[in-house]
Amino acid sequence: MREILDFKPFVPSNDYEVSKSFYEHMGFKINWDTDEVCEVDTQFGYRFLLSPRNYNNYAQGVMLHFWVNSAEEWYEHFLSIKLAEKFAGTKVAKPELKPWGLIVTYVWDPTGVLLHFAERPEASE
Numbered sequence: 001m002r003e004i005l006d007f008k009p010f011v012p013s014n015d016y017e018v019s020k021s022f023y024e025h026m027g028f029k030i031n032w033d034t035d036e037v038c039e040v041d042t043q044f045g046y047r048f049l050l051s052p053r054n055y056n057n058y059a060q061g062v063m064l065h066f067w068v069n070s071a072e073e074w075y076e077h078f079l080s081i082k083l084a085e086k087f088a089g090t091k092v093a094k095p096e097l098k099p100w101g102l103i104v105t106y107v108w109d110p111t112g113v114l115l116h117f118a119e120r121p122e123a124s125e
Helices: 018-025 055-061 071-080
Strands: 029-033 038-041 047-050 063-065 102-110 114-119
Touching: 018 029, 018 038, 018 047, 063 071, 071 114
Parallel strands: 063 114
Antiparallel strands: 029 038, 038 047, 102 114
């Protein structure tokens, strides 16, 4: 029977070392690393591959969605570790209830990849 054993998206970077440091600073872990790719582990059971290249400015169209218990807690975490201050080009948006019904904290990584830390409002009550 055909099966998929794993699934990991590729995430581009403009500066490989800065991007690795950014994700580690968030609390993620680099499982393994080569000059061509590294595996980033969220420490919550999910991983992605970080590429040292940003072909055709691909990062501007990449988004990663993280389902979380509290978008506010993640927002506070990003503020406490001074994520936006430590990494040029990084932005962190305050949690906001979106029209589609989720509370979302947005983070833009140094390359422009948009990270969504989202929760259902009833999950936070």
